[in-house]
Amino acid sequence: MKKGILITAWTLTAVVTVVIILSYILNFYDHPISENPENWGQFGDFMGGLLNPFISIINLFVLTYISFALSKIEENRNKWTIQELARPLGQIICGDYEDVFEVKLKNCGLGPLRISDIIITNTNGKISNSLINEMPEPPKGIYWSDFIVDGFNFVVAKDTEINIIKIEGDPKNEAFNNYKKELRETLKNLTIRIEYKDIYDRQMNGEERNLQLFARRLK
Numbered sequence: 001m002k003k004g005i006l007i008t009a010w011t012l013t014a015v016v017t018v019v020i021i022l023s024y025i026l027n028f029y030d031h032p033i034s035e036n037p038e039n040w041g042q043f044g045d046f047m048g049g050l051l052n053p054f055i056s057i058i059n060l061f062v063l064t065y066i067s068f069a070l071s072k073i074e075e076n077r078n079k080w081t082i083q084e085l086a087r088p089l090g091q092i093i094c095g096d097y098e099d100v101f102e103v104k105l106k107n108c109g110l111g112p113l114r115i116s117d118i119i120i121t122n123t124n125g126k127i128s129n130s131l132i133n134e135m136p137e138p139p140k141g142i143y144w145s146d147f148i149v150d151g152f153n154f155v156v157a158k159d160t161e162i163n164i165i166k167i168e169g170d171p172k173n174e175a176f177n178n179y180k181k182e183l184r185e186t187l188k189n190l191t192i193r194i195e196y197k198d199i200y201d202r203q204m205n206g207e208e209r210n211l212q213l214f215a216r217r218l219k
Contacts, residue, residue, distance in 0.1 A: 016054050020047060083200050086111030090196055090207040093161070096214055098171040101180055103131060103187070103211065105194055106161035113156040116203070117195040118148075118164070131164050131192060136182045139175045142167070151194070164192070181218070188215035 089109030095102040107113040120128040128134055132147040146163040148154060156162050167183075169176035193208040 013055060013058060017051060020051065083198070083202065084110075086199055088113035088156070088158075088196060088198050088204060090156075090194055090204075092164075092192060092194065092207050092209040094209075094211060094213045096180075096184070096217055100166070100168050101183060102166040103164045103192065104161045104166070105156060105164060105207070107156040107158055109158065111158060112199050113204075114197045114199070115151040115154040115156070115162075115194060116197050118151040119193040119195070121191045121193075123189045131190075134186065134190065135165065136179075136186055138167070138179055142169060142173075142176055142179055184214040184218050187211040188218070 087109050088107050088111050090113055091106045091108050093102075093104050093106055095104070105113075105115070118129050118131065120131055120134055122134075129150050130148075132144070132149060138144065144165065145168045146166040148162065148164060151162075151164070154162060167179075169179075171177065188211060191208065191210040193206060195206045196204050198204060
């Protein structure tokens with residue numbers, strides 16, 4: 001609760017108390033201080049009769065504010081908890097096998113992942129938003145099994161993955177093996193960054209990975 005509310009409540013109570021006491025003194029200042037308990041009882045009734053309704057109103061106001069503030073805190077906490085239970089976590093996975101060649105994004109988080117951008121950079125700083133467009137032209141008879149052009153607004157469900165690029169072929173096919181070498185030469189100089197949001201349209205930290213892993217098969 002804000003300090004201003006408490007300060008205002010205490011200040012108003014103090015001011016009203018002082019005003020009531022001063023009004024009593026101004027009206028009865030020429031009377032001597034009584035030694036009769038009955039008179040002091042009447043003074044107490046006078047103070048209580050005026051202060052109690054005011055203090056009750058202040059208490060009602062403060063308690064109402066506290067109840068509202070607590071409900072707001074609880075609402076925000078519940079909202080935060082629900083959102084955190086739907087937080088996605090992207091992971092870029094590279095695969096360089098005898099018959100499969102791929103780069104994919106897996107959602108390892110707790111909720112759906114919505115891709116907002118794919119950023120490809122090379123050693124010269126060139127920027128693109130499509131990994132497939134950076135790939136060399138495949139030879140005749142070799143085709144990409146799967147790919148996405150830009151990835152905007154693609155949704156990846158929890159514990160599922162999406163192929164950024166994927167190509168499959170026969171490891172005994174010389175054209176396929178030669179093309180994989182071209183792909184490795186291209187990819188080893190690239191870095192891929194994927195920006196994504198959660199289902200509440202919150203921008204997450206994103207996932208970035210350089211693709212130098214593909215250089216290991218070139219040695």
